[in-house]
Amino acid sequence: MFSYLPQTDKDIREMLDVIGVNSIDDLFRDIPAEILQKKELNIAPGLSEYDVYKRMKGLSEKNMQGISFMGCGSYDHIVPSVVGHVLQMPNFYTAYTPYQAEISQGILQSIFEFQTLICELTGMDVSNASLYDDHTAASEAITMAVNARKKADRILVSGTIHPHTRAVIDTFFSDIPVKIEEIATENYLTSLDALKESIDDSVAAVLIQTPNFYGWAEDLTGLADLVHEHKALLIISSNPMSLGVFKSQADWGADIAIGGTQPFGLSTYFGGPSVGYISTGTKLTRKMPGRIVGQTKDVDGKRAFVLTLQAREQHIKRERATSNICSNQALAAMGSGIYLSTIGWKGLQEAASQSFQKAHYLYKRLTEELGLTSQAGNDFFNEFTLLIPNAARVMEDMEAQGIYGGVNLLRFFPDLKDAVTIAVTEKRTKEEMDAYVDLMKRVL
Amino acid sequence: MNIPGDLKYTEGHEWIRVEGKIAFIGITDHAQHELGDIVYVELPEVDTEIDSKEEATNIESVKAAAPVYSPVSGNIVKINEELEDNSELINSDAYGSYIFAVEMSDASELDGLMDAAAYKEFLEKE
Amino acid sequence: MSNKLIFELSSDGRTGYRFPDLDVPAAPLEESVSTSLLRNSKPELPEVSEVDIIRHYTSLAKRNFGVDAGFYPLGSCTMKYNPKINEDVGGFSGFTSIHPLQSEESVQGYLEMLYETIKSLSEITGMKWGTLQPYAGAHGEFTGMKLFKSYFKKKGDKKRTKILVPTSAHGTNPASARISGFQVEEITADERGLVSIENLKEHLSDEVAGIMLTNPNTLGLFEKDIIEIARLVHEAGGLLYYDGANMNAIMGKVRPGDMGFDVIHLNLHKTMSTPHGGGGPGAGPVFVSDRLIDFLPAPDVGKDGDRYYFDYDKPHTMGRVSGFYGNMAVLVRAYTYIITMGSDGLQKASEYAVLNANYLKEKLKTTYHLYYDTVCMHEFVLSAKKMKEEFGISALDIAKGLLDYGVHPPTIYFPLIVPEAMMIEPTETESKETLDSFVDAMLEIYKTAKENPEILHEAPLNTAVRRVDEVLAAKHPILKWKPE
Known part of the structure; x- marks a missing residue:
């Protein structure tokens, strides 16, 4: 019944005989009676592999996957x-x-x-x-x-x-x-x-x-x-x-x-x-x-x-x-x-500089075309923080269209409610970034 | 077990050789034997003040690490730099390989230490 | 079989990967940022093809031993089989590609899984609720000790600075207590191999914050005085911490919460079948009794009708112990295992783990010296002390001898209170046939020890490398490859 448990009834009998006890319960005799479990654990009984697969697939599908511009310590790069x-x-x-x-x-x-x-x-x-x-x-x-x-x-x-x-x-x-x-x-x-x-x-x-x-x-x-x-x-x-x-x-x-x-x-x-x-x-x-x-x-x-x-x-x-x-x-x-051995130094420079170039492309469009502002200059790698009016609502509206537009810093700092940190990796395409800018124009 | 008569000893298996105001400190033959192949001696910094019973350094073998405590208070005036690359010297000659030397600020602290006979007895009891 | 380093396979101009072409207008880096930021040094990374990569790691895999390769009775490590469905589930993109800072609405599947995992594990351990943040057993211990600290701080009790740890404890216990700001005092074992109640009483005072125990203990014995121990510690105003490393012995049989423990960590990579990964990543979630619930790390996971949420509103929280919410890849696999086994399967797992251990113990104890000859739980400890005296064969020699039989050796030289210890934990996923062939190997080794001990001093003979020089490694550390 349990595919990871190989013991047959015959095995169990033979093993108990070698040990010299009558039942498996006898092996737990050192546990004081007042705390020995009297009833089964209150969790569901076991499932077949296929039922498990369906349950877990269903759970995974309740998580939404979108085009991600989120960073703050976790980044969506290409994985060979x-x-x-x-x-x-x-x-x-x-x-x-x-x-x-x-x-x-x-x-x-x-x-x-x-x-x-x-x-x-x-x-x-x-x-x-x-x-x-x-x-x-x-x-x-x-x-x-x-x-x-x-x-x-x-x-x-x-x-x-x-x-x-x-x-x-x-x-x-x-x-x-x-x-x-x-x-x-x-x-x-x-x-x-x-x-x-x-x-x-x-x-x-x-x-x-x-x-x-x-x-x-x-x-x-x-x-x-x-x-x-x-x-x-x-x-x-x-x-x-x-x-x-x-x-x-x-x-x-x-x-x-x-x-x-x-x-x-x-x-x-x-x-x-x-x-x-x-x-x-x-x-x-x-x-x-x-x-x-x-x-x-x-x-x-x-x-x-x-x-x-x-x-x-x-x-x-x-x-x-x-x-x-x-x-x-x-x-x-x-x-x-x-990863590093596969891509080598040239590959790493490529992934890093593409992340850099793409982030700077998006930054330029957002600041120049949408008039969004930052409080620092151009010296960033693949991530930057902009002030976006009504940031929480804007991010929500973008998410509804399948774009995770960035991390609203409100969740970290109550006084930064309109600050959004936006990350870009080499995985993002120009098309996706242009769609980002168009969408933000609409929902801003 | 080799326990020279002209040295003082601690219960932590350190030996102390006194030359005027300077106390030279190492670990005993018994201690090196217990540790096995010594692979590293962390040397303290020269010209630092140390209190008696304060941890001065660490000795490492493959499967053990032992702190060495200073039996006396004072200023660390010398360290045995040879041990930096040749830590096995402690294994081959425990009493010839001091680890650090302290210029004592209170020589009466020596009074509390064991002589060879007392240390021998201590080892037998342990 | 080549054992070259990946760096030694490198050839200028090769690459194992092609990135998409850059599709945005780009200015040279020097014109885009301050030049003082730019890197001039060139790291030596390998330049190899994809074929080189695969052959290199395939060759390394051949030089490594895992549970899938054979029996792995490493005591206290619970090297049970790692089910393959767990790996499939762990690869679902609905799990792998989720960002930790996405909105709650977009991660309902994860929140439900976390909630259900905490709920199931709380039931299995008999605790009230828990946190999945800690990344490993040691990390869980640290979290538990900080929970103790928070509890006494809130009570305004500043005197309780000591933690009691039995001499047989895992080395991590005293280290975890120490880095959390406690002093450690050791409690001795009595002639039964159990916590000495007398010694415990001598140590208890209003300076004791609590005790860390594992039950069954590291000798594989159930601490049958646990109710008395819990009463004594609680009456003295202290708390009890349960090291869950040995939880595989008792699922569905007895719960740490019912024994009187206040905090417990589990090693999901042991009890809940997630792979050890050659040393990690693991997961060391922590569960608590009622009185410590307010101090758990934030965020907590809550449920409101059909909706799940993160609860950051924890004014008395001990704080955060990890970057986000824990090692999700491990938690997903553990939850998959829990629902696969269910209440009946988990109980059976523990029963068979104990059955297997007792069977092995009985088969080996007439040849090898069993230190405490009584019913054991999921593991037991043999001693090679007599063999060392009689034949000059140590626990290490026996371990190395087993390598030539294609078996991973037991844990050796632990617990410290048994000389020349060999700690054997077969787990429930091994068949009687596997156990019997292990017994045969152990008996043959004994025979060799008696008749031709030099063979065991030489062992292993048939492994990728033979005994390695640990003194050389520690004395003249070479910790990275250097270009010639």
């Missing part, structure tokens, strides 16, 4: 077919964490390749095997900084980072002696003057996101010098797709680079899984959280890969650990690795 095919290879997705190196070289090598790809993109020396997402990566990066700078306890966080990143950080540090302070913003950009005023030697790290939450690129020229003058660490979070055209974190002088690799080969999937990446300089290697794969040799001298630097990890440090991360997003990280 090979990505899905490789991720469905059972020896990858049905494996556990690669503890037994001899029979886990596939996963281990793919993680080693992922670490290399992340280092190449960010320009940093070392990367781990991945973290949950870009938001939790920020908490982990701050923890690294606090451990590296033992006596400094202030963290300056730009006001232009993703508000969910900020929320995750606030949760993480709410009960430990680390002070999270916000750097003021000016016209959707980090105020470097405000940063200069608040930084001193009690600061362990400065966290900036570029392109920032609103889409604009922060010009970080000279920032690393300022931060390092006070012995603090500079953490830069970046949408890695932007690194196809914009400076890498290492180019800006960052000490820790973080972000989320969802734009690389992973669908938006209602927000998850993404993959958090974290990479840093050699000096901080052993302060990095999470799994790390290293190259070594087997007894025959053959190249082999293995989980390494495990002495940092929770299962060894237990109550002395500074991170509790055990897993990583291995399969999703593999997806991003396949």
Whole structure:
């Protein structure tokens, strides 16, 4: 009756005889009678595979798919077919964490390749095997900084980072002696003057996101010098797709680079899984959280890969650990690795610059033809924020026509009720963008 | 088990060699044996103030990590840079491989430490 | 079989993908943005064809072992079969292509699924309600500890800074408590392998925020004093946290809520059959009793008539723990499994998991040393201590020996309270024939250990690589490929 349960009545009888009990219930005799379940769970009985298929198909069809101009941390890029095919290879997705190196070289090598790809993109020396997402990566990066700078306890966080990143950080540090302070913003950009005023030697790290939450690129020229003058660490979070055209974190002088690799080969999937990446300089290697794969040799001298630097990890440090991360997003990280390996640097430049060009095309039409305004200039990647009168209604009207026109920032900030962040990827066509402009003209 | 008579010891298996006002600190032969192949020694920074019983550094083997606490208060005046690339020296010569040295601010803190005989007894009990 | 890195297969000028041509007028980048922003450095990414990609990963897949390849009795990891319908459902575009910030009206299918998932899992665990945000078990533990913090903060109780953890606990438990701002105190096990009530009593005070337990514990034993433990902790003003790693033993048999727990996390990648993915992504949703419901992360999922919605109005929330709502790809698969199995199937799954474990235990205990010889739940722990003393064969040697039999070894050297531990969890999806052939392999290994121990020191012989040098890896870390 249950296709995943192979035990026949005969098997059960024979097994009970070997064990020396009369019934399966006898095996649960250690459970005190007053809490043993007396009736079946109050959920529906099991279904046939085909009934399950229909139920789930029906649910999926209740979700609406449209032409998406939504971003704010999740982007609708083209995913090459090979990505899905490789991720469905059972020896990858049905494996556990690669503890037994001899029979886990596939996963281990793919993680080693992922670490290399992340280092190449960010320009940093070392990367781990991945973290949950870009938001939790920020908490982990701050923890690294606090451990590296033992006596400094202030963290300056730009006001232009993703508000969910900020929320995750606030949760993480709410009960430990680390002070999270916000750097003021000016016209959707980090105020470097405000940063200069608040930084001193009690600061362990400065966290900036570029392109920032609103889409604009922060010009970080000279920032690393300022931060390092006070012995603090500079953490830069970046949408890695932007690194196809914009400076890498290492180019800006960052000490820790973080972000989320969802734009690389992973669908938006209602927000998850993404993959958090974290990479840093050699000096901080052993302060990095999470799994790390290293190259070594087997007894025959053959190249082999293995989980390494495990002495940092929770299962060894237990109550002395500074991170509790055990897993990583291995399969999703593999997806991003396949994506990058498939398209190469030229492909990445192509995807990134097309996203850039198309976003700038739409921005130009919306500002010039519809008179919509922004509060910053042209320095954005594939996402920008415009003020749209009656934004909520306008977005609703566009959605009714099958276009998800952007993210109304009201949901994050009550005082930004008419601000809409619009994202464009290489997947959007000129036709779709022209339809966007025409539709907005009508509903504005 | 090798326990030299001219050193002082802690319950955390650190040894201390005193030269004037300077205390040289390492881990005992017993400690290195328990840890196994030592792969990394995190060296503290020179010229930092440290309190007694404060964590000064970490030693890592493949499957373990052990903190090293400073048995005395003072200023870290020297570190054994040789360990940076040759952490196995602790395995081969635990007492010849100090990790860091502290210029003591209160030499009376030494009074609370064990001598070789007491440490031997402590090990047997443990 | 080539084991080249993808970078070593690269040849200038190849590509594995063609993007559509740019169809909008474009100015050079230098004219469109400040030049100070533009990248000048060139990363070394591979240049390979699509064929290269597929052959490369096919070759890697051959060098990897998953549940689909064979028996995987890795203790505490519940490596059950990952049903294929789950993968099909996970690929529906109505799930994959949805943006997390779409309007509620446009994601009613998702909201319904999330609502029903929380409802079903609350029933299975006997808790009131929950959150699906946490990405993994450890993330769930962290969420649970923050719920404790929020609860005591609201009560104005600032003294409760300690969390009690048994010595047999998963290493993550103390780490999660610590990063959440608690101090950890360990509780010892008694001669039965269960929490020592005496030791627990000594530790309880008005400084204790609570205890983290897994039941059955990591020895595979049911903590039969759980009602007494819950009463003692609650009377002392503390809370109880349930680590759901071992939930596969008890579905439909007993519920953590009925045992007296206040917070629980589940590992959907264990109990609810979603793939482990070589280490993730997983899902570690958290469920709570009545008194902690106000503190759950926002947004919550609600239902009003036929309409489902996100509820952000949670004034006492502990805050957010992830970017959006959790690992949807995992949650979709878990919900598919729940409705496939239903109330009857889930109960059967736990019953057969326990049956399989007890059968293996009985078959092996006369040859291998069983530390606590009693009825076990879904897993049990053997010790190779005697074999080490008699033949010089360690748990590691046995594990490596099993590799040559095409079996994934058990969890070794855990729990820490058993020397040379081997923790075996067969799961319910394995047939009697599979269990019998595992027994045969284990008995042969014992024989080899006795007669030709050097063979096991050499093992494995037939794997893609043989024993690897972990000291070299940790001493001189090479963590990425470098161009020559």
